Amino acid sequence: MGNFSEPLRLYLVKNLRGIVYFSRELFPKTELDWLKRKFRYRELGVSESLKLELKWKKLLTLPKIDDNPILDSLFQASSFICPLIVLREESLKDFGDAVIVSLKTLEKLGDKELKFNLRLVNYAITDFYLESIQLAAKKDMIGRRRLAEKDLKRFWRIKADASGKTLIAYIDPLLIKRDIRDPLRMGLIPSLVLNFS
Numbered sequence: 001m002g003n004f005s006e007p008l009r010l011y012l013v014k015n016l017r018g019i020v021y022f023s024r025e026l027f028p029k030t031e032l033d034w035l036k037r038k039f040r041y042r043e044l045g046v047s048e049s050l051k052l053e054l055k056w057k058k059l060l061t062l063p064k065i066d067d068n069p070i071l072d073s074l075f076q077a078s079s080f081i082c083p084l085i086v087l088r089e090e091s092l093k094d095f096g097d098a099v100i101v102s103l104k105t106l107e108k109l110g111d112k113e114l115k116f117n118l119r120l121v122n123y124a125i126t127d128f129y130l131e132s133i134q135l136a137a138k139k140d141m142i143g144r145r146r147l148a149e150k151d152l153k154r155f156w157r158i159k160a161d162a163s164g165k166t167l168i169a170y171i172d173p174l175l176i177k178r179d180i181r182d183p184l185r186m187g188l189i190p191s192l193v194l195n196f197s
Helices: 004-014 029-038 069-079 091-099 109-138 141-155
Strands: 016-021 045-046 058-061 082-088 097-105 166-171 189-194
Touching: 004 016, 004 069, 004 189, 016 058, 016 069, 016 109, 029 058, 029 109, 029 189, 045 069, 045 109, 069 082, 069 091, 069 189, 082 091, 091 097, 091 189, 097 141, 109 141, 109 166, 109 189
Parallel strands: 016 045, 016 082, 045 058, 082 189
Antiparallel strands: 097 166, 166 189
């Protein structure tokens, strides 16, 4: 697991609130500024593969597991049992068909609602983490999709609308790389998509 000592790894498993991901073609300043304001006391992680030069104390660059920033971000989220925070819907397209379940909405959520839903995606990955890995070990991809569909119900407060923007997405790393052998990298990843543009 990268260059981490076991105590530091356990600290991060407990304290990382999410792994930040965005396409390298974008610079989502509004979304990054929002995260900086809202995460002054809690850590977020970002893949070393993204090669970001951001001066932000609470955004920790995590030693890469994989050279591909898309896969590495998913592996980091799975390894530290935390959700992905995707900045802008354009960035979500990088995951292609690996997005197996999503929730779109026309609602414009305020700070309080966004933070609440970020808490919910944190609960989500913790709640189904072991089951998602067990299903991966059995190569039960349909079971993993069903698990995501069932879990999506926790976001019942959001009014779904197919013509809206994605707020919640479940991403399956096994649909990007099928021969993952390390169970720590097999987790199904719930994601919150921040869209301020």
